[in-house]
Amino acid sequence: MSDDNKELKRERIAKRIVRELPDNALVNLGVGLPTLVANFMPKDKTILLHSENGFTGLGPMPAKGAEDWDIVNAGGFPVSILAGGCFFDSAMSFSIIRGGHLDVTVLGGLEVDEAGNLANYLIPGKMVAGMGGAMDLVVGARTVIIAMEHVNKYGAPKILKKCRLPLTAQREVDLIVTDMAFIRVTPDGLVLEEIAADTTVDDVIKNTEAHLTLAPTIATF
């Protein structure tokens, strides 16, 4: 896959997720792919972004030379605060997250399974980045959206019958949006509701280990 093509697919994921954000929502975007969502914010809705390190009203990265290093995002990079935002400390920030005040979190994923379990923080013996705020976000947010590529870099499925990596949280994922599919997690398992314009239902099924129930009509995005 060319880099351009890969970037387009990532943008497709971000643009599809934007449509899921309700008006007046408080939203937290994880680092990496989820951050792209901020580039496609809908003009007809008011969305307030929450930054786990301690503010609402997360705004774009300032121009080079105009950075304020006292205002950074969850990755530690300089950003800005928009009118209507405010600052607070970490205990308050996670009270917002766990206390049911955060409408949506968008996070990346290594594996998601049929029960809505998520693994995205640890590959034993390989990656020890730590969970940061991910465990609290997934448990606390009202809606959990996982934004990820449908298969890993070896072409193997990331949507599994059962996660094999250590879990970030149990049964918390609501939606999985990939470059191939839009999948809803229900008490009866995963429902394929939409597919990307350049793929087929068969192709999605072939690249998914988990069982997918097909929605009565499958839209494209």
Next chain:
Amino acid sequence: MKQIRTLREAVAQIPDGASIMIGGFVCCGMALRLIDALLEQGTKELTVISNDAGYPDKGVGKLVGANRIRKLIASYLGPNPDVGRKMHNGELLVELVPQGTLAERIRCGGAGLGGVLTPTGIGTEVERDKQIITVDGKQYLVEPPLRADFSFVKAHICDRMGNAFIAKSTKNFNVVMAMAARHTIVETDELVEPGALDPERVNVPGVFVKTIAWSNSHE
């Protein structure tokens, strides 16, 4: 009035083997000058409690690189690959704590509470060896309070009573950590007389602060 010290004098009170909470978030709002002074002093065998390990060449990462830390309690190690390597080589003990749980455990430590009940970590490796309590049909992990011998708090303005103003997104862990140590040291950019800092702007009440290290003081 509080002890007003140079950075060097402030860290001279910290012995080998001490536990230190260090505020900051990927080096934003971190008492970088106190860390440098501690490094220069050679203090070792430390237990450090901090959100993350910063970068290899900045903040807590420098203490990791110089092998001054025995145990690190943190939530996020992403920007510092040294930590994972030292952990695998058995040179460094690491306890990973979800970020919200870390903040609450520290707050509990400072607030005299016996711990926190949190849903975060249920069904994950975080619940291992921990008590689970059910309240109204929902499961919670019992997470113990955290306290430390010292804490490093980074302020923009501090008055001589220890009242501190911590600007913008640098509040992060500084606010809760100020409460949870037996000896809280504030590193401040600006030191003012009592009354010069508007009481409405105080993020950390001076009652929690023992030493004020003035960054601009003469070394």
